[in-house]
Amino acid sequence: MTLRLQKFMGLLVFLLVLCLFDDAFALKCYDSEMQTANCEPIQLWCIKFINGSTITRGCANVNDYCYDEDEGCYPTREENGVTQKWCCCQKDMCNSVNSPMALFSVFFIVVSLWVYF
Numbered sequence: 001m002t003l004r005l006q007k008f009m010g011l012l013v014f015l016l017v018l019c020l021f022d023d024a025f026a027l028k029c030y031d032s033e034m035q036t037a038n039c040e041p042i043q044l045w046c047i048k049f050i051n052g053s054t055i056t057r058g059c060a061n062v063n064d065y066c067y068d069e070d071e072g073c074y075p076t077r078e079e080n081g082v083t084q085k086w087c088c089c090q091k092d093m094c095n096s097v098n099s100p101m102a103l104f105s106v107f108f109i110v111v112s113l114w115v116y117f
Contacts, residue, residue, distance in 0.1 A: 028092040030057045036093070045088045046095035052082040057095045060088065 027039040029046035032055070039046075039059035045066040049056040060066050066088035068074075073087035089095060 027059065027090070029059045030093060030095050032056050032058065034096070045090055046093070047086060047088050048095040049084070049086040051084050 026041055027043065027046065029037050029039055031037040034057070037059055043059035043061050045060045045062070045064075047056075047058060047060040047065055049065065065074075065086050068088075071089045071094075073085060076083055076085045078084070087095070
């Protein structure tokens with residue numbers, strides 16, 4: 001086995017262990033200041049709540065906002081003349097700003113690692 005292949009296999013094993021190790025900890029979500037928040041064990045959802053021009057992020061349990069078992073956004077509603085919408089997801093840091101640039105960054109990193117190793 002060549003040195004380059006050994007490095008690549010080592011990287012793959014490291015990433016696999018990292019993925020498995022990550023599942024052992026509590027869910028992590030963004031808070032309203034876009035900082036990492038460690039959720040309590042009962043909080044199984046990350047939430048992004050849009051109330052007019054205010055966006056609130058954080059952890060939530062099933063009884064708060066995320067009463068459906070499926071991830072996604074609930075229908076927009078009007079309350080006191082203010083548009084409200086909330087989205088629930090169950091992966092670490094999934095309640096961020098949706099950005100095509102983030103997907104491009106991940107792709108670029110993977111390709112860079114592939115070329116380097």
